[in-house]
Amino acid sequence: MHLPISSLASSSPVNPTPNDYVADHVRAIPRSGIRDFFEIVQNMQGVISLGIGEPDFVTPWHIREAAIYALERGKTGYTSNLGLMKLREAIAAYLAEDYTLEYEPSTEILVTVGVSEALDLALRAVLNPGDEVLYHEPCYVSYSPSIALAHGHAVALHTREADEFKLRPEALRAAITPRSKVLLLNFPTNPTGGVMTAAELEEIAKVCREHNLLVITDEIYSELSYAEPHASIASLPGMRERTIFLHGFSKAFAMTGFRIGYACAPAPLIDAMMRIHQYGILCAPIVSQEAALEALRHGKQGMIAMREQYRLRRNFLVHGLRQLGLSCFEPRGAFYLFPNISATGKSSHEFAMGLLKHEKVAVVPGTAFGPSGEGCVRCSYATGMEQLEIAVERIGRFVG
Numbered sequence: 001m002h003l004p005i006s007s008l009a010s011s012s013p014v015n016p017t018p019n020d021y022v023a024d025h026v027r028a029i030p031r032s033g034i035r036d037f038f039e040i041v042q043n044m045q046g047v048i049s050l051g052i053g054e055p056d057f058v059t060p061w062h063i064r065e066a067a068i069y070a071l072e073r074g075k076t077g078y079t080s081n082l083g084l085m086k087l088r089e090a091i092a093a094y095l096a097e098d099y100t101l102e103y104e105p106s107t108e109i110l111v112t113v114g115v116s117e118a119l120d121l122a123l124r125a126v127l128n129p130g131d132e133v134l135y136h137e138p139c140y141v142s143y144s145p146s147i148a149l150a151h152g153h154a155v156a157l158h159t160r161e162a163d164e165f166k167l168r169p170e171a172l173r174a175a176i177t178p179r180s181k182v183l184l185l186n187f188p189t190n191p192t193g194g195v196m197t198a199a200e201l202e203e204i205a206k207v208c209r210e211h212n213l214l215v216i217t218d219e220i221y222s223e224l225s226y227a228e229p230h231a232s233i234a235s236l237p238g239m240r241e242r243t244i245f246l247h248g249f250s251k252a253f254a255m256t257g258f259r260i261g262y263a264c265a266p267a268p269l270i271d272a273m274m275r276i277h278q279y280g281i282l283c284a285p286i287v288s289q290e291a292a293l294e295a296l297r298h299g300k301q302g303m304i305a306m307r308e309q310y311r312l313r314r315n316f317l318v319h320g321l322r323q324l325g326l327s328c329f330e331p332r333g334a335f336y337l338f339p340n341i342s343a344t345g346k347s348s349h350e351f352a353m354g355l356l357k358h359e360k361v362a363v364v365p366g367t368a369f370g371p372s373g374e375g376c377v378r379c380s381y382a383t384g385m386e387q388l389e390i391a392v393e394r395i396g397r398f399v400g
Protein backbone atom coordinates (compact mmCIF):
# COMPACT_ATOMS: atom_id res chain seq x y z
CA MET A 1 0.00 0.00 0.00
CA HIS A 2 1.34 3.46 -0.86
CA LEU A 3 0.69 6.50 1.28
CA PRO A 4 -0.95 9.45 -0.45
CA ILE A 5 1.25 12.56 -0.62
CA SER A 6 -1.07 14.41 1.74
CA SER A 7 -0.43 11.86 4.50
CA LEU A 8 3.36 12.24 4.05
CA ALA A 9 3.08 15.93 4.68
CA SER A 10 0.86 15.60 7.75
CA SER A 11 1.94 14.37 11.14
CA SER A 12 0.80 10.85 10.32
CA PRO A 13 2.07 8.26 12.80
CA VAL A 14 2.88 5.89 9.89
CA ASN A 15 6.51 6.20 8.75
CA PRO A 16 6.77 6.45 4.95
CA THR A 17 9.10 4.07 3.11
CA PRO A 18 11.38 5.51 0.37
CA ASN A 19 8.99 4.00 -2.18
CA ASP A 20 6.15 6.14 -0.83
CA TYR A 21 7.96 9.23 -2.12
CA VAL A 22 7.94 7.99 -5.73
CA ALA A 23 5.42 9.84 -7.91
CA ASP A 24 2.32 7.83 -8.78
CA HIS A 25 2.74 8.12 -12.56
CA VAL A 26 6.34 6.89 -12.29
CA ARG A 27 5.39 3.99 -10.05
CA ALA A 28 2.75 2.96 -12.58
CA ILE A 29 5.34 2.49 -15.34
CA PRO A 30 6.13 -1.20 -15.85
CA ARG A 31 9.72 -2.42 -15.94
CA SER A 32 11.05 -2.95 -19.45
CA GLY A 33 10.41 -6.53 -20.65
CA ILE A 34 13.74 -6.43 -22.45
CA ARG A 35 15.67 -5.50 -19.33
CA ASP A 36 14.25 -8.35 -17.24
CA PHE A 37 15.00 -10.80 -19.99
CA PHE A 38 18.57 -9.66 -20.45
CA GLU A 39 19.33 -9.84 -16.77
CA ILE A 40 18.77 -13.59 -17.15
CA VAL A 41 20.91 -13.68 -20.33
CA GLN A 42 23.81 -11.90 -18.63
CA ASN A 43 24.09 -14.61 -16.02
CA MET A 44 24.38 -17.42 -18.59
CA GLN A 45 27.49 -18.66 -20.43
CA GLY A 46 27.74 -19.36 -24.18
CA VAL A 47 24.59 -17.51 -25.22
CA ILE A 48 24.19 -16.27 -28.80
CA SER A 49 22.30 -13.04 -28.51
CA LEU A 50 19.93 -11.86 -31.21
CA GLY A 51 18.47 -9.52 -28.65
CA ILE A 52 20.63 -6.47 -28.93
CA GLY A 53 19.17 -3.31 -30.46
CA GLU A 54 22.46 -1.74 -31.47
CA PRO A 55 24.96 -2.23 -34.30
CA ASP A 56 27.63 -4.86 -33.72
CA PHE A 57 30.01 -2.61 -35.68
CA VAL A 58 32.33 -0.30 -33.79
CA THR A 59 31.96 3.36 -34.83
CA PRO A 60 34.09 3.85 -38.00
CA TRP A 61 37.65 4.89 -37.16
CA HIS A 62 37.58 8.32 -38.85
CA ILE A 63 34.60 9.28 -36.65
CA ARG A 64 36.34 8.08 -33.48
CA GLU A 65 39.44 9.94 -34.61
CA ALA A 66 37.43 13.16 -35.00
CA ALA A 67 36.31 12.77 -31.37
CA ILE A 68 39.89 12.20 -30.22
CA TYR A 69 41.09 15.18 -32.27
CA ALA A 70 38.38 17.36 -30.71
CA LEU A 71 39.73 16.46 -27.27
CA GLU A 72 43.29 17.15 -28.40
CA ARG A 73 42.22 20.62 -29.50
CA GLY A 74 40.76 21.21 -26.05
CA LYS A 75 37.11 21.00 -27.09
CA THR A 76 35.83 20.29 -23.62
CA GLY A 77 33.27 23.01 -22.89
CA TYR A 78 29.56 23.66 -23.37
CA THR A 79 28.23 24.52 -26.82
CA SER A 80 25.23 26.64 -27.73
CA ASN A 81 22.07 25.11 -26.24
CA LEU A 82 20.90 24.31 -29.75
CA GLY A 83 24.21 22.58 -30.60
CA LEU A 84 27.26 23.61 -32.64
CA MET A 85 26.19 25.82 -35.53
CA LYS A 86 28.45 23.94 -38.00
CA LEU A 87 26.74 20.68 -36.99
CA ARG A 88 23.27 22.18 -37.42
CA GLU A 89 24.31 23.45 -40.84
CA ALA A 90 25.59 20.01 -41.79
CA ILE A 91 22.31 18.44 -40.59
CA ALA A 92 20.33 20.95 -42.69
CA ALA A 93 22.43 20.13 -45.78
CA TYR A 94 22.10 16.37 -45.19
CA LEU A 95 18.31 16.55 -44.83
CA ALA A 96 17.96 18.83 -47.86
CA GLU A 97 19.94 16.44 -50.02
CA ASP A 98 18.71 13.04 -48.85
CA TYR A 99 15.21 13.75 -47.46
CA THR A 100 14.09 16.83 -49.47
CA LEU A 101 13.51 18.56 -46.11
CA GLU A 102 14.42 22.21 -45.59
CA TYR A 103 15.17 23.42 -42.05
CA GLU A 104 16.77 26.66 -40.92
CA PRO A 105 19.87 25.82 -38.81
CA SER A 106 19.56 28.84 -36.51
CA THR A 107 15.96 28.29 -35.36
CA GLU A 108 14.60 24.94 -36.57
CA ILE A 109 17.20 22.36 -35.53
CA LEU A 110 18.03 21.23 -31.97
CA VAL A 111 20.91 18.82 -31.27
CA THR A 112 20.01 16.40 -28.47
CA VAL A 113 21.32 13.51 -26.39
CA GLY A 114 20.12 10.84 -28.80
CA VAL A 115 16.66 10.48 -30.29
CA SER A 116 15.69 9.42 -26.76
CA GLU A 117 16.05 12.96 -25.45
CA ALA A 118 14.53 14.46 -28.60
CA LEU A 119 11.42 12.29 -28.18
CA ASP A 120 11.09 13.15 -24.50
CA LEU A 121 11.42 16.89 -25.26
CA ALA A 122 8.90 16.74 -28.10
CA LEU A 123 6.30 15.00 -25.95
CA ARG A 124 6.85 17.24 -22.92
CA ALA A 125 6.78 20.37 -25.07
CA VAL A 126 3.40 19.69 -26.65
CA LEU A 127 1.29 17.58 -24.28
CA ASN A 128 -1.15 18.90 -21.74
CA PRO A 129 -2.21 16.33 -19.11
CA GLY A 130 -4.56 13.79 -20.65
CA ASP A 131 -3.83 14.62 -24.30
CA GLU A 132 -3.84 11.49 -26.42
CA VAL A 133 -0.84 10.28 -28.39
CA LEU A 134 -1.64 7.67 -31.02
CA TYR A 135 1.14 5.33 -32.11
CA HIS A 136 1.45 2.11 -34.07
CA GLU A 137 2.28 -1.06 -32.16
CA PRO A 138 4.36 -3.32 -31.93
CA CYS A 139 6.73 -0.45 -31.30
CA TYR A 140 9.92 0.69 -29.63
CA VAL A 141 9.73 -0.08 -25.90
CA SER A 142 10.04 3.50 -24.72
CA TYR A 143 7.05 5.05 -26.51
CA SER A 144 4.27 4.24 -24.05
CA PRO A 145 6.37 5.08 -20.92
CA SER A 146 7.65 8.32 -22.50
CA ILE A 147 4.08 9.41 -23.21
CA ALA A 148 3.03 8.57 -19.63
CA LEU A 149 6.01 10.49 -18.20
CA ALA A 150 4.87 13.53 -20.20
CA HIS A 151 1.39 13.11 -18.64
CA GLY A 152 -0.12 12.09 -21.96
CA HIS A 153 -2.46 9.21 -22.65
CA ALA A 154 -0.99 6.47 -24.88
CA VAL A 155 -3.31 5.00 -27.53
CA ALA A 156 -1.86 2.00 -29.36
CA LEU A 157 -2.95 1.23 -32.92
CA HIS A 158 -2.27 -2.41 -33.67
CA THR A 159 -0.48 -3.22 -36.91
CA ARG A 160 -0.51 -6.68 -38.43
CA GLU A 161 1.87 -8.93 -40.31
CA ALA A 162 -0.80 -9.33 -43.02
CA ASP A 163 -0.51 -5.55 -43.66
CA GLU A 164 3.30 -5.70 -43.57
CA PHE A 165 3.07 -3.84 -40.24
CA LYS A 166 1.99 -0.62 -41.98
CA LEU A 167 -0.38 1.78 -40.25
CA ARG A 168 -3.76 1.76 -42.00
CA PRO A 169 -5.50 5.14 -42.36
CA GLU A 170 -8.86 3.57 -41.34
CA ALA A 171 -7.31 2.35 -38.08
CA LEU A 172 -5.98 5.84 -37.37
CA ARG A 173 -9.26 7.52 -38.25
CA ALA A 174 -11.26 5.15 -36.04
CA ALA A 175 -9.08 5.88 -32.99
CA ILE A 176 -9.28 9.67 -33.11
CA THR A 177 -11.18 11.42 -30.31
CA PRO A 178 -11.47 15.11 -29.33
CA ARG A 179 -8.43 14.55 -27.01
CA SER A 180 -6.18 13.20 -29.80
CA LYS A 181 -3.26 15.56 -30.32
CA VAL A 182 -0.23 13.68 -31.59
CA LEU A 183 0.50 10.82 -33.97
CA LEU A 184 3.85 9.18 -33.24
CA LEU A 185 5.34 7.32 -36.20
CA ASN A 186 8.43 5.13 -36.56
CA PHE A 187 9.22 3.87 -40.07
CA PRO A 188 11.31 1.77 -40.60
CA THR A 189 9.89 0.24 -37.44
CA ASN A 190 11.61 -1.30 -34.47
CA PRO A 191 10.78 -4.26 -33.97
CA THR A 192 9.01 -5.26 -37.20
CA GLY A 193 11.11 -3.75 -40.01
CA GLY A 194 7.93 -2.35 -41.56
CA VAL A 195 8.18 0.69 -43.83
CA MET A 196 5.65 2.94 -45.60
CA THR A 197 5.96 4.43 -49.07
CA ALA A 198 5.34 8.11 -49.80
CA ALA A 199 1.91 7.26 -51.28
CA GLU A 200 0.92 5.28 -48.17
CA LEU A 201 2.18 8.02 -45.88
CA GLU A 202 0.15 10.55 -47.86
CA GLU A 203 -3.05 8.72 -46.80
CA ILE A 204 -1.95 9.01 -43.17
CA ALA A 205 -0.98 12.66 -43.69
CA LYS A 206 -4.43 13.38 -45.07
CA VAL A 207 -6.06 12.15 -41.84
CA CYS A 208 -3.59 14.23 -39.79
CA ARG A 209 -4.41 17.37 -41.78
CA GLU A 210 -8.16 16.76 -41.47
CA HIS A 211 -7.95 16.29 -37.70
CA ASN A 212 -5.15 18.77 -36.98
CA LEU A 213 -2.88 16.13 -35.49
CA LEU A 214 0.74 16.97 -34.81
CA VAL A 215 3.09 14.24 -36.09
CA ILE A 216 6.23 13.22 -34.24
CA THR A 217 8.20 11.04 -36.61
CA ASP A 218 11.11 8.96 -35.31
CA GLU A 219 13.16 8.15 -38.40
CA ILE A 220 16.23 6.80 -36.64
CA TYR A 221 16.41 3.78 -38.99
CA SER A 222 15.77 5.74 -42.20
CA GLU A 223 19.20 5.12 -43.78
CA LEU A 224 18.68 1.40 -43.20
CA SER A 225 15.94 0.99 -45.82
CA TYR A 226 16.41 -1.99 -48.10
CA ALA A 227 13.47 -1.80 -50.51
CA GLU A 228 12.42 1.56 -51.90
CA PRO A 229 14.12 4.85 -50.96
CA HIS A 230 13.01 6.15 -47.58
CA ALA A 231 10.18 8.71 -47.55
CA SER A 232 9.59 11.11 -44.65
CA ILE A 233 6.05 12.22 -43.80
CA ALA A 234 7.53 15.67 -43.05
CA SER A 235 8.28 16.11 -46.77
CA LEU A 236 4.63 15.68 -47.87
CA PRO A 237 2.46 18.69 -48.76
CA GLY A 238 1.11 20.55 -45.74
CA MET A 239 3.05 18.39 -43.27
CA ARG A 240 6.22 20.32 -42.51
CA GLU A 241 4.33 22.80 -40.31
CA ARG A 242 2.69 20.02 -38.27
CA THR A 243 5.64 17.63 -37.90
CA ILE A 244 8.52 17.20 -35.47
CA PHE A 245 11.17 15.17 -37.28
CA LEU A 246 13.53 13.14 -35.08
CA HIS A 247 16.74 11.55 -36.19
CA GLY A 248 20.14 10.56 -34.85
CA PHE A 249 23.47 8.87 -35.35
CA SER A 250 23.13 5.75 -33.18
CA LYS A 251 22.01 3.22 -35.76
CA ALA A 252 23.14 4.17 -39.28
CA PHE A 253 26.57 5.40 -38.15
CA ALA A 254 27.01 2.84 -35.32
CA MET A 255 27.35 5.61 -32.72
CA THR A 256 25.05 4.51 -29.88
CA GLY A 257 27.57 5.36 -27.14
CA PHE A 258 28.09 8.91 -28.43
CA ARG A 259 24.46 9.65 -27.46
CA ILE A 260 23.72 12.14 -30.19
CA GLY A 261 20.53 12.95 -32.11
CA TYR A 262 18.46 15.90 -33.28
CA ALA A 263 14.98 17.31 -33.73
CA CYS A 264 13.79 19.50 -36.61
CA ALA A 265 10.52 21.43 -36.65
CA PRO A 266 9.07 24.91 -37.17
CA ALA A 267 10.77 27.48 -34.89
CA PRO A 268 8.00 27.78 -32.22
CA LEU A 269 8.11 24.01 -31.60
CA ILE A 270 11.92 23.89 -31.46
CA ASP A 271 11.85 26.90 -29.14
CA ALA A 272 9.45 25.09 -26.79
CA MET A 273 11.66 21.99 -26.78
CA MET A 274 14.75 24.14 -26.26
CA ARG A 275 13.24 25.66 -23.12
CA ILE A 276 13.14 22.21 -21.51
CA HIS A 277 16.50 21.13 -22.95
CA GLN A 278 18.38 24.25 -21.76
CA TYR A 279 17.41 23.70 -18.12
CA GLY A 280 17.59 19.90 -18.07
CA ILE A 281 20.60 19.15 -20.27
CA LEU A 282 22.23 22.47 -21.35
CA CYS A 283 23.67 20.95 -24.52
CA ALA A 284 24.68 17.64 -26.07
CA PRO A 285 28.32 16.68 -25.33
CA ILE A 286 30.73 18.65 -27.52
CA VAL A 287 32.94 15.65 -28.36
CA SER A 288 29.92 13.75 -29.65
CA GLN A 289 28.84 16.77 -31.69
CA GLU A 290 32.28 16.93 -33.33
CA ALA A 291 32.09 13.20 -34.09
CA ALA A 292 28.59 13.61 -35.56
CA LEU A 293 29.86 16.37 -37.83
CA GLU A 294 32.54 14.03 -39.16
CA ALA A 295 29.89 11.32 -39.71
CA LEU A 296 27.81 13.68 -41.85
CA ARG A 297 30.77 15.02 -43.79
CA HIS A 298 32.60 11.77 -44.54
CA GLY A 299 30.56 8.87 -43.15
CA LYS A 300 28.28 7.97 -46.04
CA GLN A 301 30.45 5.24 -47.60
CA GLY A 302 30.93 3.50 -44.25
CA MET A 303 27.21 3.69 -43.59
CA ILE A 304 26.39 2.15 -46.99
CA ALA A 305 28.90 -0.65 -46.38
CA MET A 306 27.27 -1.47 -43.02
CA ARG A 307 23.82 -1.40 -44.64
CA GLU A 308 24.98 -3.95 -47.21
CA GLN A 309 26.11 -6.25 -44.41
CA TYR A 310 22.73 -5.94 -42.69
CA ARG A 311 20.99 -6.70 -45.97
CA LEU A 312 23.01 -9.93 -46.45
CA ARG A 313 22.33 -10.98 -42.89
CA ARG A 314 18.62 -10.21 -43.23
CA ASN A 315 18.40 -12.34 -46.37
CA PHE A 316 20.18 -15.20 -44.64
CA LEU A 317 18.01 -15.05 -41.52
CA VAL A 318 14.68 -14.73 -43.37
CA HIS A 319 15.59 -17.68 -45.59
CA GLY A 320 16.90 -19.73 -42.65
CA LEU A 321 13.83 -19.23 -40.46
CA ARG A 322 11.39 -19.82 -43.34
CA GLN A 323 13.18 -23.11 -44.06
CA LEU A 324 12.41 -24.08 -40.48
CA GLY A 325 8.71 -23.50 -41.16
CA LEU A 326 8.42 -20.19 -39.28
CA SER A 327 6.29 -17.56 -41.01
CA CYS A 328 8.47 -14.53 -41.41
CA PHE A 329 7.71 -11.07 -42.82
CA GLU A 330 10.74 -9.87 -44.78
CA PRO A 331 11.75 -6.62 -43.06
CA ARG A 332 12.15 -3.65 -45.39
CA GLY A 333 14.29 -1.63 -43.00
CA ALA A 334 16.10 -1.42 -39.61
CA PHE A 335 17.97 -4.55 -38.43
CA TYR A 336 15.29 -6.68 -36.82
CA LEU A 337 13.28 -9.70 -37.89
CA PHE A 338 9.90 -10.35 -36.27
CA PRO A 339 9.08 -14.00 -37.05
CA ASN A 340 5.71 -15.42 -36.13
CA ILE A 341 6.20 -18.35 -33.76
CA SER A 342 2.52 -19.01 -32.97
CA ALA A 343 2.57 -22.25 -35.01
CA THR A 344 4.81 -23.73 -32.28
CA GLY A 345 1.87 -23.47 -29.87
CA LYS A 346 3.97 -21.39 -27.47
CA SER A 347 3.43 -17.81 -26.35
CA SER A 348 6.20 -15.42 -27.34
CA HIS A 349 7.48 -15.41 -23.75
CA GLU A 350 7.47 -19.22 -23.51
CA PHE A 351 9.24 -19.45 -26.86
CA ALA A 352 11.96 -16.95 -25.88
CA MET A 353 12.51 -18.52 -22.45
CA GLY A 354 12.53 -22.07 -23.89
CA LEU A 355 14.97 -21.15 -26.66
CA LEU A 356 17.27 -19.51 -24.15
CA LYS A 357 17.12 -22.39 -21.68
CA HIS A 358 17.45 -25.27 -24.13
CA GLU A 359 19.55 -23.81 -26.96
CA LYS A 360 21.13 -20.69 -25.47
CA VAL A 361 19.85 -18.32 -28.11
CA ALA A 362 18.45 -15.00 -26.85
CA VAL A 363 15.58 -13.39 -28.77
CA VAL A 364 13.15 -10.84 -27.35
CA PRO A 365 9.51 -11.84 -26.68
CA GLY A 366 7.24 -9.83 -29.00
CA THR A 367 5.15 -8.70 -26.03
CA ALA A 368 8.07 -6.51 -24.88
CA PHE A 369 6.94 -4.24 -27.76
CA GLY A 370 3.31 -4.11 -26.65
CA PRO A 371 0.48 -6.67 -26.37
CA SER A 372 0.12 -6.79 -30.16
CA GLY A 373 3.58 -8.37 -30.35
CA GLU A 374 2.16 -11.63 -28.94
CA GLY A 375 2.87 -14.56 -31.27
CA CYS A 376 6.17 -13.08 -32.48
CA VAL A 377 9.74 -12.68 -31.25
CA ARG A 378 12.31 -10.08 -32.24
CA CYS A 379 15.64 -11.28 -33.65
CA SER A 380 18.27 -8.62 -34.24
CA TYR A 381 20.59 -9.20 -37.18
CA ALA A 382 23.03 -6.61 -35.93
CA THR A 383 25.05 -9.75 -35.16
CA GLY A 384 27.92 -11.36 -37.11
CA MET A 385 27.09 -13.91 -39.84
CA GLU A 386 28.86 -16.76 -38.00
CA GLN A 387 26.70 -16.19 -34.95
CA LEU A 388 23.58 -16.05 -37.13
CA GLU A 389 24.46 -19.39 -38.73
CA ILE A 390 24.81 -21.07 -35.32
CA ALA A 391 21.63 -19.36 -34.10
CA VAL A 392 19.56 -20.69 -37.03
CA GLU A 393 20.90 -24.20 -36.41
CA ARG A 394 19.98 -24.01 -32.73
CA ILE A 395 16.52 -22.53 -33.42
CA GLY A 396 16.02 -25.42 -35.87
CA ARG A 397 16.75 -27.94 -33.11
CA PHE A 398 14.40 -26.08 -30.76
CA VAL A 399 11.40 -25.86 -33.09
CA GLY A 400 12.10 -29.36 -34.42
Ligand SMILES: Cc1ncc(COP(=O)(O)O)c(C=O)c1O
Pocket (backbone or CB within 6 Å): 053, 113, 114, 115, 116, 117, 140, 186, 190, 218, 220, 248, 249, 250, 256, 259, 260, 261
Ligand atom coordinates in the same frame (compact mmCIF):
# COMPACT_ATOMS: atom_id res chain seq x y z
C1 LIG B 1 12.82 3.42 -32.73
C2 LIG B 1 13.91 3.91 -31.84
N1 LIG B 1 13.94 5.21 -31.51
C3 LIG B 1 14.89 5.70 -30.69
C4 LIG B 1 15.88 4.88 -30.18
C5 LIG B 1 16.92 5.47 -29.26
O1 LIG B 1 17.88 6.11 -30.03
P1 LIG B 1 19.08 6.97 -29.44
O2 LIG B 1 20.23 6.03 -29.24
O3 LIG B 1 19.37 7.97 -30.52
O4 LIG B 1 18.62 7.58 -28.18
C6 LIG B 1 15.90 3.51 -30.50
C7 LIG B 1 16.92 2.61 -29.95
O5 LIG B 1 16.84 1.41 -30.01
C8 LIG B 1 14.89 3.04 -31.38
O6 LIG B 1 14.84 1.73 -31.73
